[in-house]
Every structure is written in structure tokens, then in C-alpha cells.
Amino acid sequence: MSDTPKDAGAELARLLSIMARLRAPDGCPWDREQDFATIAPYTIEEAYEVADAIARGPDFPQLMDELGDLLFQVVYHAQMASEAGQFGFPEVARAIADKMIRRHPHVFGEAAARDVAAQNSAWEVQKAAERAARAETGTLAGVPTTLPALTRGLKLARRAARVGFDWPDPGAVLDKLEEEAAELRAELPAMDRARQADEVGDLFFVLVNLARKLDLDPETCLRDANAKFERRFNAVEKVLASEGKAPADAGLEAMEAAWQRVKAQERGQA
Known part of the structure; x- marks a missing residue:
């Protein structure tokens, strides 16, 4: 090599x-x-x-x-x-x-070695100084708008949390999630797409913060959920095929029954 x-x-x-x-x-x-x-x-x-x-x-x-x-x-x-x-x-x-x-002054300079938490703090101080040098002012300045929405939401929330604008614990975020879900439910009868989109966006943002408080990456969480859905739905199609059925013709009840069978099999293998 x-x-x-x-x-x-x-x-x-x-x-x-x-x-x-x-x-x-x-x-x-x-x-x-x-x-x-x-x-x-x-x-x-x-x-x-x-x-x-x-x-x-x-x-x-x-x-x-x-x-x-x-x-x-x-x-x-x-x-x-x-x-x-x-x-x-x-x-x-x-x-x-x-x-x-x-x-990395603790590696290449004369600064004392730091633990991970201290280094993360020093890193953010340095990045803030670099943003200030570029005349980017404000806590949320410099977060690229071209990032995937979940990733950008996570970065924005982390920036706000560093100055104290944050929920105290994951439970408080779950409370906020229930509040936002109730607000979306209240918007459903009116069929106002702009309002519904606004409330769905709020739900996504709260979920991003829930992942952050649990020290999880929201992109990874959603990617894994996509993979799980894909795996299970493919298995559902195989179950239906073994019964001589196609998904489009089987109906929701049969597909749901197959879905539950697949889930039970996966849990039994875990």
C-alpha cells in the first residue's frame, strides 16, 4: 500500500x-x-x-x-x-x-490538552470568531441553506441551545411534540394547505430536537426508518404473492395483516 x-x-x-x-x-x-x-x-x-x-x-x-x-x-x-x-x-x-x-491549538500550539467537551466548546468559539471575521453576525449565521432540511434544523437547534435556548430534557420535547400534533389536528378540518404545511414543519423541527436531546442524528434515524419500511414492505409483497395476491388487489386489511406477520417474525428473530 x-x-x-x-x-x-x-x-x-x-x-x-x-x-x-x-x-x-x-x-x-x-x-x-x-x-x-x-x-x-x-x-x-x-x-x-x-x-x-x-x-x-x-x-x-x-x-x-x-x-x-x-x-x-x-x-x-x-x-x-x-x-x-x-x-x-x-x-x-x-x-x-x-x-x-x-x-487545534492543543495539538499544534502551546494550549493545554482538553477533554472532548472542552475541545468542542473551544472549537465553537473559534468558528464563531471566523464567522465574525466574515461579518456573519448572530448565533445562527453561516448555517448553509443548501443542507438537507433535517441536518440544517439540527445545526440551527444546536446553535440556539449553546446560548441557552433549549428544552431542559427529552420529556419536555415530547410534550412540545404533543402540543404541535394537537395544533396540526386542529388545522385538518379547514383544509388550509399553507397552515397544514406550517404545522407539519413544526412537527419535523420538534422531532429533530428530540433526536438531538437523545444524542441521535435525525438523518440517520430517518434513513434507518426508510430502510426498515422498505424491508418490511418487500416482505409483505412476498407474503401476498405466496397467497396469490398482488398488493394493489389485496386491500388494506390483507396488507395490514401481512405487515403484522412480518413485524412479528422480525421481533421473533431479534
Whole structure:
């Protein structure tokens, strides 16, 4: 396995030269016509594919492949910025290296070693100073609007909690969840879609905070729930097929009975 700085530098230089060649006047027509906005969705997609490879085991060969795809996205953006006369890959690497040194004075400086809680606090102080330097004011400043909604809600709630705007415990969040559910129920007869959407959004946000208070990641919770539903519904279809039925023709009662059978089987195997 090659892991020396020299090897890494040579392979990175090769990747940078490939990217430059693709964007050259006689390079790839598709790559040449892209810009930051058109490449951004691919960058997000590749990050999710890295997470998926990790969730699968991790699957190390796939993880290596997906990390390469994600690195290529960074190289792509840096190449376009270089063409615009703004910055290149060396500046990107230098900026993150400087940031990591700045945010870890207990490792790279003379500050005393900290426990995890103290380090997290110091990290947030440093990030707040960096936001202030960028003229981003306010507790919630700088949380990207392009994040997945659950992730952004979690970040916003964490920021607010750091200045004391928080529920005292998970039980209090559950009380708030019941309150929001009651408000949504009250909106159902009116059929006002805007009001209903507002109340559903409140429910989601409270659920994000419940996960936070339980030290759970809401994206992971929902991802696991999706996987569980998919697994169980696929099993329901197999149960119905063994009875010569299709889901669309079986009816809700038969599907619910099959669902309960599948759940009971899973619990028996646990």
C-alpha cells in the first residue's frame, strides 16, 4: 500500500493534470461547458455516495472509489476557480490546513490538552470568531441553506441551545411534540394547505430536537426508518404473492395483516 507523502503528491499532481486537460480548449466538451452551479449537485451526490459506502459495512473498495469521486469534485471546483483567476487547489489545501492548525491549538500550539467537551466548546468559539471575521453576525449565521432540511434544523437547534435556548430534557420535547400534533389536528378540518404545511414543519423541527436531546442524528434515524419500511414492505409483497395476491388487489386489511406477520417474525428473530 502506497501511503508516503511523495506517493500522495505524485498521484495528486497526476489528478490535477488530468482535470486541467479535461478543461483545456481541446479537452472534453462536457467538462469544458460546466460551471460551479452545474457541478454543485454532483458534489452533493458524491458526498452522499461516500456516506452510503460507509453505511454498507464499510465497503472499503467502494469507499475508496467514492472518496476518489468526491476528491475529483474538489479538484474540479478548484480548476474552475483557477481559470477565473481566483484560487487553485494549492490555496484550497493551504486554507484547510491552516484552519485545522488554528482550531487545534492543543495539538499544534502551546494550549493545554482538553477533554472532548472542552475541545468542542473551544472549537465553537473559534468558528464563531471566523464567522465574525466574515461579518456573519448572530448565533445562527453561516448555517448553509443548501443542507438537507433535517441536518440544517439540527445545526440551527444546536446553535440556539449553546446560548441557552433549549428544552431542559427529552420529556419536555415530547410534550412540545404533543402540543404541535394537537395544533396540526386542529388545522385538518379547514383544509388550509399553507397552515397544514406550517404545522407539519413544526412537527419535523420538534422531532429533530428530540433526536438531538437523545444524542441521535435525525438523518440517520430517518434513513434507518426508510430502510426498515422498505424491508418490511418487500416482505409483505412476498407474503401476498405466496397467497396469490398482488398488493394493489389485496386491500388494506390483507396488507395490514401481512405487515403484522412480518413485524412479528422480525421481533421473533431479534
